[in-house]
Amino acid sequence: MAFGSATNIVATSLDSYDELIKKYKNAYANLAVLKNLGANVLHGVDATQMKILPDLRWKKFHRIIYNFPHAGFHGKEDNPDLIMMHRNLVRGFLMNASSMLWHDGEIHVNHKITAPFDSWRIEDLASECSLLFMGQDDFRIQDYPGYENKRGSGSRSDEPFPLGECKTFKFKLCHAAEKFLNVPVNIGEHLVSIHRQPRLSPFIFENGLTLQNECRRIFGGYLNHVEETFGSTSYDVHRSVVEALRLGFEMYMGSAQWRPLSGYIGILEELRNLSILRSERLRQMLLRLDQQHK
Numbered sequence: 001m002a003f004g005s006a007t008n009i010v011a012t013s014l015d016s017y018d019e020l021i022k023k024y025k026n027a028y029a030n031l032a033v034l035k036n037l038g039a040n041v042l043h044g045v046d047a048t049q050m051k052i053l054p055d056l057r058w059k060k061f062h063r064i065i066y067n068f069p070h071a072g073f074h075g076k077e078d079n080p081d082l083i084m085m086h087r088n089l090v091r092g093f094l095m096n097a098s099s100m101l102w103h104d105g106e107i108h109v110n111h112k113i114t115a116p117f118d119s120w121r122i123e124d125l126a127s128e129c130s131l132l133f134m135g136q137d138d139f140r141i142q143d144y145p146g147y148e149n150k151r152g153s154g155s156r157s158d159e160p161f162p163l164g165e166c167k168t169f170k171f172k173l174c175h176a177a178e179k180f181l182n183v184p185v186n187i188g189e190h191l192v193s194i195h196r197q198p199r200l201s202p203f204i205f206e207n208g209l210t211l212q213n214e215c216r217r218i219f220g221g222y223l224n225h226v227e228e229t230f231g232s233t234s235y236d237v238h239r240s241v242v243e244a245l246r247l248g249f250e251m252y253m254g255s256a257q258w259r260p261l262s263g264y265i266g267i268l269e270e271l272r273n274l275s276i277l278r279s280e281r282l283r284q285m286l287l288r289l290d291q292q293h294k
């Protein structure tokens with residue numbers, strides 16, 4: 001409402017529309033305001049799976065915000081199993097959000113910082129997702145006129161929970177390469193500056209990651225839609241490709257502390273294979289179309 005327009009906002013809930021209307025007395029009116037202002041409102045969105053949804057898959061955001069993530073009221077908040085559920089939710093959200101950001105975008109999470117909520121250690125979760133912790137601001141509810149925090153689950157979903165001391169945790173993509181040496185490298189005919197670790201360790205993918213998955217994770221958006229990924233249509237495609245390679249390299253290096261260059265070269269080779277497969281699929285599609293029109 002402060003912006004006077006919400007055409008550049010996507011607002012999501014885990015609950016379906018019907019569940020929202022049942023759970024919250026102001027849901028109907030709030031949803032109407034959002035829709036009238038042009039927001040894209042999506043329901044049934046699991047934050048830990050959101051990046052693959054057809055409505056979100058090719059979108060990039062400048063800000064992705066989750067106010068007070070919470071996996072539900074299942075006993076005492078200091079129960080280690082419950083803390084693990086909360087942490088899994090935040091990790092899943094950060095992991096998804098990190099691949100939905102513009103390169104200069106930010107993820108904001110509002111969270112309580114008193115015990116036991118401090119033991120979620122969300123900065124650590126962010127670094128597992130190649131995100132850099134930018135810092136935290138005090139969260140003051142009075143800065144958000146109209147916002148009412150809600151428990152969100154259980155029989156008292158529509159009631160507020162005590163806020164206490166809270167912060168807005170801010171994260172951005174880890175431009176990990178800044179930590180590494182700057183090495184000019186030839187990509188095609190173009191000399192681009194990419195970065196290299198001072199020491200190389202053997203060719204390893206951590207946590208059972210496969211080459212194919214890593215390649216799809218890093219270049220998936222680019223492979224399917226260059227302009228949607230890098231935005232400005234004033235970019236020529238060639239520049240976008242070089243930028244994609246640079247960002248891909250930073251994502252690769254940012255995913256773990258020690259990653260060898262040979263791993264990135266493997267990813268580039270996989271990217272090339274995928275491009276060849278894609279061209280072949282396109283060729284066959286065109287041939288089929290051609291035959292249908294004969």
Ligand SMILES: C[S@@+](CC[C@H](N)C(=O)[O-])C[C@H]1O[C@@H](n2cnc3c(N)ncnc32)[C@H](O)[C@@H]1O
Pocket residue numbers: 013014015045046047048066067068069070071072089148149150151152153
């Ligand atoms: C403490 S409430 C906060 C609600 C609201 N964001 C606020 O600030 O008042 C936690 C919210 O997390 C949502 N949630 C829990 N698991 C989720 C998931 N996997 N994906 C998306 N939202 C989830 C719940 O539906 C609930 O609305």
